[in-house]
Amino acid sequence: MRTSKVALYAPNLIGYFRLLLLGTAILTGTKSCQATYWLFVSTLLLDGLDGFAARRLQQCSSYGAFLDVFIDNLTRGVLWTWGAPPPYGVLPVIIETTVFTCTHKVSMDCKGICTVDSLAPPS
Numbered sequence: 001m002r003t004s005k006v007a008l009y010a011p012n013l014i015g016y017f018r019l020l021l022l023g024t025a026i027l028t029g030t031k032s033c034q035a036t037y038w039l040f041v042s043t044l045l046l047d048g049l050d051g052f053a054a055r056r057l058q059q060c061s062s063y064g065a066f067l068d069v070f071i072d073n074l075t076r077g078v079l080w081t082w083g084a085p086p087p088y089g090v091l092p093v094i095i096e097t098t099v100f101t102c103t104h105k106v107s108m109d110c111k112g113i114c115t116v117d118s119l120a121p122p123s
Helices: 002-007 010-031 033-056 062-083 090-111
Strands: none
Touching: 002 062, 010 033, 010 062, 033 062, 062 090
């Protein structure tokens, strides 16, 4: 029950919308460069909005923080693979994904990011 509430927090809904925009940009690809450009710009602008919404609405969660960074990495990965000649575009993606996977838990603990547990009423 609690997990489903976190999944529907407003900042996470923004994240899901960012994923939808990114998927649409990937599908649009070179068919319409201008549409693809604006889809990426929209995704990047919404990146700032989800963090602001999380703090403003007190809807911070470790799931939301993970989702945000995951979408950021995915977006940059797509841009790297499209922007750099093969095989060089995948190298930053591999490095960034490896670093993210290995350090995410430690990073979140060190930043002291509020989590759902810290927002829950005392039991």
